[in-house]
Amino acid sequence: xxxxxxxxxxxxxxxxxxxxxxxxxxxxxxxxxxxxxxxxxxxxxxxxxxxxxxxxxxxxxxxxxxxxxxxxxxxxxxxxxxxxxxxxxxxxxxxxxxxxxxxxxxxxxxxxxxxxxxxxxxxxxxxxxxxxxx
Amino acid sequence: xxxxxxxxxxxxxxxxxxxxxxxxxxxxxxxxxxxxxxxxxxxxxxxxxxxxxxxxxxxxxxxxxxxxxxxxxxxxxxxxxxxxxxxxxxxxxxxxxxxxxxxxxxxxxxxxxxxxxxxxxxxxxxxxxxxxxx
Numbered sequence: 001x002x003x004x005x006x007x008x009x010x011x012x013x014x015x016x017x018x019x020x021x022x023x024x025x026x027x028x029x030x031x032x033x034x035x036x037x038x039x040x041x042x043x044x045x046x047x048x049x050x051x052x053x054x055x056x057x058x059x060x061x062x063x064x065x066x067x068x069x070x071x072x073x074x075x076x077x078x079x080x081x082x083x084x085x086x087x088x089x090x091x092x093x094x095x096x097x098x099x100x101x102x103x104x105x106x107x108x109x110x111x112x113x114x115x116x117x118x119x120x121x122x123x124x125x126x127x128x129x130x131x132x133x134x
Numbered sequence: 135x136x137x138x139x140x141x142x143x144x145x146x147x148x149x150x151x152x153x154x155x156x157x158x159x160x161x162x163x164x165x166x167x168x169x170x171x172x173x174x175x176x177x178x179x180x181x182x183x184x185x186x187x188x189x190x191x192x193x194x195x196x197x198x199x200x201x202x203x204x205x206x207x208x209x210x211x212x213x214x215x216x217x218x219x220x221x222x223x224x225x226x227x228x229x230x231x232x233x234x235x236x237x238x239x240x241x242x243x244x245x246x247x248x249x250x251x252x253x254x255x256x257x258x259x260x261x262x263x264x265x266x267x268x
Contacts, residue, residue, distance in 0.1 A: 001161025004184045008142060008214060012259040021258065025231040026216070027135025048216070050138045050184040055259075075259030077211045080142060082160070082182070097159040124155065125146040125189075125209030 001090055002082035006132050007052045011065045012075040015057035019044040022055070033057075039111045040064050079118070079128035087115045087133040099123045107133070135224055136216035140266050141186045145199045146209040149191035153178040156189070167191075173245045174198050213252070213262035221249045221267040233257045241267070 012018035015033055022044075023030045031045040040063035046053035056078060058066040068078055084090040087107045094101065100120035110116030110132055119129040146152035149167055156178075157164045165179040174197035180187035190212060192200040202212055218224040221241045228235065234254035244250030244266055253263040 002182070005139070005142070005182050005187075008139070010259060010261055018259050025228060025233050025257075026263075027227070048136070048139050053139075072260055074256065075261070077214070077261055080211070093161070094159060099159050122208065123159075125144060125152050126206055127144055127209070127211055129160075 001084060001093060002131070003085065003134070004083045005051050006081040006083045006130075006134070007054045008080050009054045009056055009078045009130075010075060011056050011068050011072070011078040013057075013069055013073060015042055015044060015055060018055045018057075018075070022046045022053070028053075030055075035059055036111050040066075041111070043111065079130050081116075081130035081132050083134040084131050085134065087117060087131060090131055091117055094119065135227060136218060136265070137268070138217045139185050140215040140217050140264075140268075141188045142214050143188045143190050143212045143264075144209060145190050145202050145206070145212040147191075147203055147207060149176055149178055149189060152189045152191075152209070156180045156187070162187075164189075169193055170245050174200075175245070177245065213264050215250075215264035215266050217268040218265050219268065221251060221265060224265055225251060228253065 019030045022028045029047045033042050033044050035042045040060050041056045042059045044055040056065050091101055100123055102118040107115035107117050115133045117131045121128045153164045156162045163181045167176050167178050169176045174194050175190045176193045178189040190199050234257055236252040241249035241251050249267045251265045255262045
C-alpha cells in the first residue's frame with residue numbers, strides 16, 4: 001500500500017537558522033521560506049536526490065506544531081509522509097486493521113494541494129505518519 | 135554535500151509487532167529481523183521505492199538505543215541518515231562550520247559495512263543525523 005517516502009518533516013524553533021544550517025553546514029539545496037497560512041506553518045524545502053526534508057516553523061495562533069515545539073523547544077522530527085495511490089482505499093484498509101486516523105477520518109487537502117490523512121502515533125510506535133495521495 | 139536520504143531509523147519496543155504493522159497495516163515489503171550484535175541492534179528493513187525505513191530494537195547490554203526507549207517507551211524516530219561521497223571531507227567541512235561529530239570524531243564502520251559519522255542533535259534542531267559514505 002504505502003509507496004515512496006514523500007518527506008520527513010522537522011519542526012524547528014528558528015527557520016532561518018535551520019535553513020542556513022542545511023544549506024551551509026550540510027551543503028543541501030534549500031528553498032526560500034514559504035508561508036502556508038491554511039496549514040499554520042512556514043516551510044523551507046530541503047531538496048535531496050530521492051526525497052525531501054521539510055523544515056517547519058509555526059505560523060499563526062493555531063499552528064499544529066506549536067505544541068510540539070513547546071514540548072521539544074530545540075525542535076525534532078515531527079512526522080514522516082508516505083505516498084499512497086488511493087487514499088480512501090488506504091483509509092478503509094487501515095481502519096479495518098485497527099489503526100486510528102486522526103481528526104474526523106476524512107482526507108483533507110494537505111500542504112501540497114493533495115488529499116492527506118494523519119495516523120495516530122500510538123498505533124505506529126511513536127511515529128506520526130502522514131499519508132498523501134499522489 | 136549531503137546526497138540521498140539513505141534511511142529513517144525508528145526505535146521500537148516490539149520488533150515483531152512493528153514489522154507486522156508495516157507489513158500488514160501499511161502494506162510495505164519488510165525483511166526478516168537481522169541481528170547486528172556489533173551495533174547493538176536487531177533491524178527490520180522496510181523497503182520503499184525511493185529509500186528505506188529501519189525498525190531498530192535493542193540487542194545486548196550496550197545497545198545505543200536502549201536509552202532512547204527508556205525515555206520514549208512506545209518508540210519513535212531515532213535518526214535520519216544522509217549519504218555523502220567523501221566522509222573525511224564531510225567531517226572537515228562540518229567541523230569548520232562548528233558542527234560537532236559524536237564520539238572521537240573518527241568515522242566508524244556502520245551497520246551497512248560503510249564508514250559513518252553521527253552529528254550532535256543539538257547542532258541540528260533536535261535531529262540525530264548519521265552520515266554514511268556511499
